[in-house]
Amino acid sequence: MKALHFHCEEGRGQPTLASICDICRQAGLSARDFENDPVQLFAQTLNMRYAGKLIEQNNEQETYHAASVVQESEFKRQLENLIVNYDTNELVQRQVARKTLNEVLWSILTGKIKPTLTGDYKVDFAAVGLRIEYDLNNLDFIAREIIRRQYNHRCQYCGRRGNSVDHKNPVSLSDDNSLENLTLACQECNGIKGNMPYYFFVHLNNQIQGVNRQLVDYENLINSLEQSFRARHNQLIARTHLKNVIDDPELRHLRKQNKELQAAIDSVNSDYLELRNSRRKYFSSQWKMHRMVEQDTII
Numbered sequence: 606m607k608a609l610h611f612h613c614e615e616g617r618g619q620p621t622l623a624s625i626c627d628i629c630r631q632a633g634l635s636a637r638d639f640e641n642d643p644v645q646l647f648a649q650t651l652n653m654r655y656a657g658k659l660i661e662q663n664n665e666q667e668t669y670h671a672a673s674v675v676q677e678s679e680f681k682r683q684l685e686n687l688i689v690n691y692d693t694n695e696l697v698q699r700q701v702a703r704k705t706l707n708e709v710l711w712s713i714l715t716g717k718i719k720p721t722l723t724g725d726y727k728v729d730f731a732a733v734g735l736r737i738e739y740d741l742n743n744l745d746f747i748a749r750e751i752i753r754r755q756y757n758h759r760c761q762y763c764g765r766r767g768n769s770v771d772h773k774n775p776v777s778l779s780d781d782n783s784l785e786n787l788t789l790a791c792q793e794c795n796g797i798k799g800n801m802p803y804y805f806f807v808h809l810n811n812q813i814q815g816v817n818r819q820l821v822d823y824e825n826l827i828n829s830l831e832q833s834f835r836a837r838h839n840q841l842i843a844r845t846h847l848k849n850v851i852d853d854p855e856l857r858h859l860r861k862q863n864k865e866l867q868a869a870i871d872s873v874n875s876d877y878l879e880l881r882n883s884r885r886k887y888f889s890s891q892w893k894m895h896r897m898v899e900q901d902t903i904i
């Protein structure tokens with residue numbers, strides 16, 4: 606309960622405590638459906654608002670929030686430490702969304718990842734898999750953000766989502782850092798392009814616009830499937846976390862649906878991977894041929 610997890614934004618003006626943690630709320634549960642008398646009492650004592658189901662006398666079916674039973678342990682303390690560090694560090698918040706942090710916390714609480722925490726926040730953020738840049742050159746950061754927004758976070762070569770700022774003419778060929786020489790690419794195109802001259806890569810890429818459109822379709826399909834998978838998955842872990850029972854008809858149903866969804870995602874993903882691989886091969890063989898021809902003309 607000491608954790609900031611019970612704070613919520615509901616009812617601006619007066620600080621509010623919710624009956625469920627913010628991870629459960631993010632997973633799509635409503636605080637109104639759950640009781641939590643320790644939190645309710647706590648809110649009353651501190652003159653805060655309480656968002657949650659009120660405790661009813663003689664109610665046999667109590668819906669407690671499991672996480673309200675906080676076990677004191679060194680590990681819990683270090684987890685809280687991590688949350689506090691997040692809440693007080695703007696540089697970290699700028700790079701990692703609260704939502705992402707919650708997902709990481711879930712993975713830890715459900716035992717999916719078992720990081721060793723040290724109390725040093727830089728080490729600990731890395732240990733839980735959050736990549737944070739602490740020595741941001743402010744100008745670089747802003748220039749990169751401008752380019753990402755200018756191109757709407759889309760790869761200018763294939764049309765999929767992308768956030769890699771790309772030098773049209775590779776740094777190995779010119780040292781041009783001007784905005785005209787910068788564009789946005791996805792990691793894949795960025796990697797494929799490598800040291801190819803811009804004109805040559807664009808020339809090859811223009812021949813396969815149909816393939817690129819297919820890639821975009823695949824990406825959209827996979828994203829929407831994964832989104833609904835995640836929504837169900839979040840519901841599932843939140844409900845398991847609340848009920849403290851694994852074998853429950855409702856949970857079993859959700860689990861079955863998710864298994865089917867996962868199979869669909871896997872199958873689409875494997876087709877997608879095949880297309881990406883053949884596109885990659887197309888670029889590399891054309892590039893190889895191009896260089897062979899160039900060498901011949903030199904000789």
Ligand SMILES: [Zn+2]
Nearest residue numbers: 625626629672
């Ligand atoms: Zn919870």
Ligand SMILES: [Zn+2]
Nearest residue numbers: 760763791794
């Ligand atoms: Zn791309």
